[in-house]
Amino acid sequence: MDMNSNIEKAMILAAGKGTRLGPLTVDIPKSLLPVGNTPVIVHQLRWLKSYGVNKVVINLYHKGDRIKEELGDGTGYGMEIHYSPEEVLLGTAGGVKRMEGLFDEIFYVIYGDTISDVNLSSMVDFHRQKQALMTIVLFKIERTWETGVVEINEDGKIISFTEKPPKGDECSNFSSGGIYILEPEIFKFIPNNDSCDFGYDVLPRLIEENVPVYGYLLNSNEYLIDIGTIEKYRQANEDMNAGRVKILYEE
Numbered sequence: 734m735d736m737n738s739n740i741e742k743a744m745i746l747a748a749g750k751g752t753r754l755g756p757l758t759v760d761i762p763k764s765l766l767p768v769g770n771t772p773v774i775v776h777q778l779r780w781l782k783s784y785g786v787n788k789v790v791i792n793l794y795h796k797g798d799r800i801k802e803e804l805g806d807g808t809g810y811g812m813e814i815h816y817s818p819e820e821v822l823l824g825t826a827g828g829v830k831r832m833e834g835l836f837d838e839i840f841y842v843i844y845g846d847t848i849s850d851v852n853l854s855s856m857v858d859f860h861r862q863k864q865a866l867m868t869i870v871l872f873k874i875e876r877t878w879e880t881g882v883v884e885i886n887e888d889g890k891i892i893s894f895t896e897k898p899p900k901g902d903e904c905s906n907f908s909s910g911g912i913y914i915l916e917p918e919i920f921k922f923i924p925n926n927d928s929c930d931f932g933y934d935v936l937p938r939l940i941e942e943n944v945p946v947y948g949y950l951l952n953s954n955e956y957l958i959d960i961g962t963i964e965k966y967r968q969a970n971e972d973m974n975a976g977r978v979k980i981l982y983e984e
Contacts, residue, residue, distance in 0.1 A: 737785035738857045740839055740914070744829055745777055747845035748794035748819050753962045762796045764845040765803060766960060769973035772803065773960060776848055778810045781841065784853040790835055791845075792817040792828040827929040833920045842931075844911030848969055849957040850979040851912060856949045860914045863889065863947045867919060867939065870910035871948040872957050881932050883907045885948045894936050907948065910957045955979075 751763030758766070764774040778789065789812055793800055797818055807814030817832050829842060841853070851870055860868040869891070871883055884893040884905040909932065922935055922944070929935065939946045951957055956978045960966040972978055 736783055736852075736854055738853045739785065740841060740853075740857060741786055742788045742790075742836060742838065743781050743786045743841035743843060744790040744792070744832060744836070745774060745843050745845050746792055746825055746828055747774060747800060748792045748797070748822060748828060749845065750795045751846070751961070754960075754966060755963060757963070757966070758795070760796065762793075762800055762845075763960065765796075765799055766966060768848060768960065768966075768969045769978075773848060774800065774804070774845060775810075777843055777845075778804070778807075778812060780850070781843070781853075782811055786841065787811070788813045788815070788835075790815045790817055790832050792819055792823075792831075794819045794822055822928065824928040824930040824934075826923045826931045826935045827927060829915075830920060830923040830925065830929065833917075836915075836917055836920075839914065839916055842913040842915060844959065846959045846961045847911040847957065848960065848973075848978065849910065849912060849955070851910075851951060851955045851957060856912075856914060859889075859949050860947070863945060865914070865945045865947045866916050867936075867944075867946045868914040868949050869946070870912040870951060870957065871907040872910050872951040873906050874908045875906070880908045883909060883948055889947045889949070891936070891940060891946045891948050894932065894940060896932060907950070910951060911959055912957075 747764040751758035754763055765772045793816055801816055804814055881896045882905055883891055886892050922938055923929055958965055958969050960969050
């Protein structure tokens with residue numbers, strides 16, 4: 734099976750402190766926490782590589798040197814890895830904006846605490862069919878009041894985003910899965926030299942200006958979880974050990 738998505742570049746956002754994971758992240762960044770005996774970020778690199786990605790940028794902050802020591806220059810993964818250490822946290826969008834010079838073509842952005850086996854080739858086909866500037870993986874959630882909620886129309890276009898809506902006021906039960914496809918034109922919507930977040934800052938502006946931003950719905954046979962809490966980290970390990978995550982790459 735040809736899994737090449739024809740996208741060669743990606744950025745992994747690994748600068749977060751991981752405070753919700755408590756003592757687990759005191760001395761280690763959350764992207765290095767093992768799931769099924771393999772660090773989260775290594776799962777991500779192998780998954781991206783299986784779809785043809787060969788150049789990855791990783792932003793760093795909390796215990797960033799540990800990530801550099803683990804991954805090196807990427808040779809061991811058949812990739813070229815660049816690092817972007819941040820002295821002050823720049824936010825999800827600000828961190829990507831800082832590396833604008835490396836992203837002159839379509840690229841992925843992956844949040845560093847996400848594990849998924851979503852079919853990136855299918856996602857890219859959807860993105861191109863919709864002629865989107867930005868495509869976001871969406872998945873159904875139950876506790877909508879605890880996260881950002883995304884509303885789409887019948888065509889899949891994102892028409893609203895509400896961060897942690899009051900219980901009972903939810904407009905949908907879809908949330909962002911922390912996996913984006915972005916065209917380089919996205920940088921026009923991210924300010925320079927400022928802390929900036931995709932969810933709080935960029936996405937609302939794109940919606941307001943009627944920019945083509947689409948939601949790619951996770952299929953029922955695809956897996957996605959973020960390990961941002963102790964509960965979810967434990968669940969990810971249980972799921973990996975139980976074979977609920979389709980590992981499409983070679984170990």
